[in-house]
Amino acid sequence: MMIRTDHTLLQTALDAAGVSAAEITDHPQLGTLVVLADSGMTPTALAALKAAGFEQLIDTFGADIDGQVQATYRLRSLSLNVDVTLRTQLDYGATLRSVTDSYASALLAERELCEMFGLTLTGHPNPKRLLTIDGAPPFLRKEVGLRTKEELWQNS
Amino acid sequence: MRGLPTGIFKSLRIAFKNLFRPNMVIQYPKQRAIIPERARWAVEIKPAQDGSHRCQACRICEGACPHHCIKLDITTAEDRSKHIDHWWFDRGSCMMCGLCVEACPFDAIRMGHDYELAHADPALLVLDLLPDTPAYVRPKPARPVDPNAGDTDA
């Protein structure tokens, strides 16, 4: 059960940083959820949230939902003991702007995200593949299939 | 290294003490560790009272296995009774999660306690657990015995 965050705090921080089109809602399971319409604004929004007291970027990951890549950032303020989840949508093959300037914890996670969903990465100090070799498909996209049971038994 | 290095002498004292303590190893091929009742190793057929098997070829275990390491070759006769040709079990890809045993409604299989499963030849890892089933399985089996009341997984 996520702990909800004060919306006005977030709204003020995001407005001050000039991040428009950010929708702040309460998700029943995830707690407070900020959805950014423009994925290019992610670094700005995260920098603003860091200034607002969210010290840690806990988690960075993506998901392939309805033909789009959904990048999710989970932030935490240890002093206030609250979480906030920030989310943005990207098209396949789009460019993800790195947030490592404000949160160094995204260093490896962003590389994995881009590699696994076939995105390109800008603004990262070391934008290389992390887990797989060159030429491997972006595995976590829905179109990449796995071996079926029959294929498995055929091989063995 | 201010003063005397007393810490390393404590460490040495323990080492000398250990020379006179009983050892803590199990000499594997001669002594065996105690295998608990619940230990899960390779899948095996659980024999019924009379030594026969209880498999009704329902294929639930096949569906329950995450790694697809169980495969049943079943022939259905004209009277809709089933005959198990092979009960393939791929020991090499089995991860001993026990889901097939939990799923089995007839209490026909169990997780064995034989843990020396290594083979030099990978072909030997695929076993036929029911190689010579004598007769057709009746089309309508008796009421299933649920082995596990808390069983929830498919």
Place this chain on the structure above:
Amino acid sequence: MAEQLTQDTTPDTSLDILRDLTADSTVEVVSAEELAAGYENAGWLTPDGTPPAGITVPRNIRRIADDPHQLTTDHYLLNMGPQHPSTHGVLRVVLELDGERIMSSEAHVGQLHRGIEKLAETRRYGQLGSLFDRADYVSGIHTELALALATEELAEIEVPARAQWLRVLMGEINRCASHYLWMGPTGLDSGAMGIFLFMMYDREKWLDILEEVTGQRMMFNYVRPGGVIADITPRAVQLIDEYLAEADARLDEHWDNLYESEIFQQRTQGIGVVTKQDALDFGASGFILRASGVDWDLRRDRPYSAYDRFEFDVMTRDEGDIYARMVCRLDEVRQSHRIIRQCLAGLPEGDYMAKLPKVLRVPAGEACGIVEGPRGELAVHIYADGSDKPLRAHIRPPTQYALNIADTVLPGQLLADAIVSLGSFDFCFGEVDR
């Protein structure tokens, strides 16, 4: 001790000789240009697939500059791992060395990538546990628990009290086993052979108990959505009682054996320091955060399962070095013993599993289960679409975030320290690569 160490870390004669000899010899010395050439075919995620302009490789957050007072020599690359005996799994670190001093380091992971998150999309909720055990293979109970918490939150399952307590009990036992698998090998990294075996004895005791209750020693598949799969047995209670009677005395002996040894203290105090700010920035969690002086424990601050019913202390240290992490985790084992004792004393009666349908269908939505694993915050994030399989399941690997810090901490140390420093973050490559 502290000023002693800073004084001692000045390069000594043998290092200077090494520098002289590598300057003009047949030994392979790689220049910056050659380095760049060798790295060209790495998979860049940049728009045109080439290295970004202005990047000299290996490019890292922290790089040590050459000391102008020393003889200027070429640096050379040392490829440590994945077959190196002390990188704890399949970590490969490319070190740029000047003599024995590390100028920069770059960690390469992925050798254990098995696509667990992709495989999870083809598994039913009941089958996920046995897969997620393989992610962090040292603390399977915790990953299963995080998964179960997320699933239960989505499916709105009420978990019986006894199951909650059993989860805590098994989780703490697994935490002890996991801590021992780290403290012993850290001693071994620094060269002490005995402590590794003694700590393995303790780990074996805990693993025996886990095997008795769950059926396996490491891949438990024990915690399921709705409860746990089996009740605790009388023999397990007896085994726990027998071991707990000697457990604290054994911890004292480990303390005398390793922690009090002056050589070990010299090797670990003031080495591999993670400052409080670094720990927060790099997303460290768990014992790294606590050893750097941040008082944060998810068991206390975000109580899950039945942790709000237990009394335990959150152990913190301020130094942030390897020794602080070692002490912090030894103290955590003591606290785990406390929790296990409370668990056995107050285990409530009742069911250990909620009544659930045979095939669990989870309503559409997403949820996140967060637990305090032995290595830090372990979270499982699930996207459900109403079917019996998740649309996407993500594991938050604590040590992948700790690996961010490693590249920052290693530069400036000597090669020997690098081994202990790397080991002190307790990487588990099963979960870093997944």
Place this chain on the structure above:
Amino acid sequence: MAMWLKALLFALVGIVVMLVNGAFIIYMLRKVLGHAHLRLGPTELGPAGLAQLIPDILKLLTKEDRHPNQTDKWLYCLAPIIVFVPSLTAFAFIPYGEKLVAANPNLGLLMMIAFLSVVPIGIFAAGWASRNKYALIGAMRSVGGAISYEIPLLLAALAPVMLSGSANLSDIVHAQAGGIWYILPCLPSAVIFFLCAQMETNQTPFDMAEAEGELVAGFSTEYSAMRFGFMYLSEFAGNFTMAALIATLFLGGWTLPGVDPATMGVFGPVVLVLKTYLVIFCFMMVRGNFSRYRVDQYAALGWKKLIPITLGWTLLLAVILKVLQMVGLWGGWS
């Protein structure tokens, strides 16, 4: 001609005894470490696993003699010999009894340490020729260690020389047979000599050149089969020689207190070997339990602590001896 034959026979017997001895020390190491770690060590072959040596040696002999590309071929083949021969030769200077000493020069102590000092050169050659960065780092550490630790080693050995008035090992033993063992009057020297001997033979708190956790196998990373076997044996032969030297210098050698050296006869060698194995046992207990020094701490310990301490102690001992001689409590050298 007969003399040549005798010398040859002597050398042959010495080499065989030394090889078997080295193999036995390996067995002993595994047993002692095993029991110190609450496990058993080898148990299967022969009584208490004693015959485990035979398959071990057979394994080393029958493994492929791998020769990595791009190594310096001559040096690569030569290095194990350079490592092995001096550690065997140094064995010749140990007195085992009244007459049982292969070579008895006046400066026996110096000769012995000089031969042992050749070993790091062989180790360095091995690391250099291997063309492996780990091996090279190990080799460099070994040389750095030799520089740091041979000075305190020799300085510590000066104390018995001062007390006995001779650098001849037999004389030192005889001087102790008449009085007390030198470990009592010069305990600091004995301790420092023990530490330096551990370094000299690459034992764990100081096993810089090998440092398994850091450098894989250090200088011997690229060696296989019997070439590796030679390096390995040489380590334990050196171990034995060093321990025998400690027994000779500080523990009375082949004599026993209160027993006339002339009546020792055949028991001399037995007594020495027992004392030597006691020292080796201490080496092993230290080896099994301690963390390894870091390379700079290790050099700092040698230069900043051991050398000043031994210098000061040697000076102090000299002054004390002179004063005692003047007062008449010490008779001086006979």
